Amino acid sequence: MIPRYSTPEMDAVWSDTSKFARWLEVELLATEGHAAVGVVPQKAATICRENAPVADDAFLQKILEREAITDHDVAAFVDVTQDAINDPAGSWIHYGLTSSDVGDTALCWAMRDAADLMIDASTELLEAMISLAHEHRDTVMIGRTHGIHAEPTTFGAKVALWALQIDRDRKRLRTARAAVAVMKLSGAVGTYSNIPPEVEQFVGDALGLAPVPATQVIARDRHAEFLYACSSVAATCELVAVELRHLQRTEVREVQEGFKPGQKGSSAMPHKRNPISAETISGLARIVRSNLLAGLQDIALWHERDISHSSVERVILPDSSQLAFYMMRRLRQLLAGLIVMPERMQANLDASYGLVFSQPVLLSLVQGGKTRDEAYRIVQRNAMQAWDEGTAFRTLLEADADVDNAVLDDAFDLRRSLSNLGRVFDQLDAIDV
Incomplete structure (x- = not known):
């Protein structure tokens, strides 16, 4: 990853030195595991741990140099690790x-x-x-x-x-x-x-x-x-x-977005x-x-x-x-x-122009006895007129003989529109952070 989008925390996980440090630990634990079941002499496993190389930049460089010969990264790593530990104990590295x-x-x-x-x-x-x-x-x-x-x-x-x-x-x-x-x-x-x-x-x-x-x-x-x-x-x-x-x-x-002091949004504008x-x-x-x-x-x-x-x-x-x-x-x-x-x-x-309340108006007309299609057409024609003329939607509805003005207060009530949003926040508050 290019430095612009990298982070120190993830760099530490994915760096080459971290990778080889993990490889080394796996190898040493495997040797100790073999010793635990009697395959590898316990003394050899102890020497492998004590003489193991430090997984640093110098270790990395030796592996890269060796890989240029082996054309195999794990084989190069094993060679360098065994050389650092020395024989005979080093020969047990990568056993099996x-x-x-x-x-x-x-x-x-x-x-x-x-x-x-x-x-x-x-x-x-x-x-x-x-x-x-x-x-x-x-x-x-x-x-x-x-x-x-x-x-x-x-x-x-x-x-x-x-x-x-x-x-x-x-x-x-x-x-x-x-x-x-x-x-x-x-x-x-x-x-x-x-x-x-x-x-x-x-x-x-x-x-x-x-x-x-x-x-x-x-x-x-x-x-x-x-x-x-x-x-x-x-x-x-x-x-x-x-x-x-x-x-x-x-x-x-x-x-x-926040804009900090000294920040520039454009080199030209x-x-x-x-x-x-x-x-x-x-x-x-x-x-x-x-x-x-x-x-x-x-x-x-x-x-x-x-x-x-x-x-x-x-x-x-x-x-x-x-x-x-x-x-x-x-x-x-x-x-x-x-x-x-x-x-x-x-x-x-x-x-x-208040058109955001078109559905409540539609539903109130249906509740008043009109078919859904009749109600839809009434609301739609007033809504289109409001858009085209820039006129308040409610004003047009109040002047429409097909609309019962008594239902408009409730239909245009913003509190009614948002009255059930608490359910979203109930779900939010149930999260175990």
């Missing part, structure tokens, strides 16, 4: 293992840690949304369908629905975490032909990863589930971002205050979603394995989790500084 035992176990370990960061970020974003929803529970605005005025709602209700969706994403992240918090040390085709299952269990217990049946590799539907959780988070963040972008348009101007955070989130969501397709294509491998998935995963797993994490952090920051304009929301609601 295949490359995917080490690589897949360490990769799942990294995905689990990445999932933990994303779960924490989703909780922080959820808390910000809940706070904003309650703050604007009664901030009335127009609801829009197809981009056209529909019926009244509140900004708080809108944000509450975002929060409920983020909470569902958090559940998906937790489920994905469970799916990838696994490991395997079962050898070349997963038959434990050269490694006892007890060694696998020993390593799994030490790492907090569950051993699972596998071929040479752990099944990639787990990785795809992880990528789906990232994609779902990204899609939700974009849902919010697109809405905020629309609401910040000059013609709407109901919300506005000094008046500009653009929704740059929301637009960035929308753009990054495209990358995360597209990575999911590649992850699904990685599921079908030849026989017990090939490496067509390997090059893909080196990109999409770090990038997707890094971007999902970044987007949640960026969105939380956006919401924390969001400027909400209640007066503008009210003005926009009033700008459609």
